[in-house]
Amino acid sequence: MMDLIAASTKAGYAANAAEGTYNRLRDIKIPVLVAQGHREVMIPTANSYHLSQKLPNAWLLIYPNSGDGFLF
Secondary structure, X not given: OHHHHHHHHHHOOHHHOOOOOHHXXXXXXXXXXXXXXXXXXXXXXXXXXXXXXXXXXXXXXXXXXXXXXXXX
16 A cells, blocks of 8 residues: 555656656647636646647637636
């Protein structure tokens, strides 16, 4: 059980992410919709912007005056 906890904790740190994963986003050629509410608390809006910049065929939609419930 302690090994599972240690692995989960280690995986949560960005420094321990798979090498090159972020840089390989440009290899995704299919259209991707990146959508987020402007007032999202859990994931900063800037992250969606950076993701959409890395994906070559992405559309970014930021819904104003909404948080994580923008889908509803």
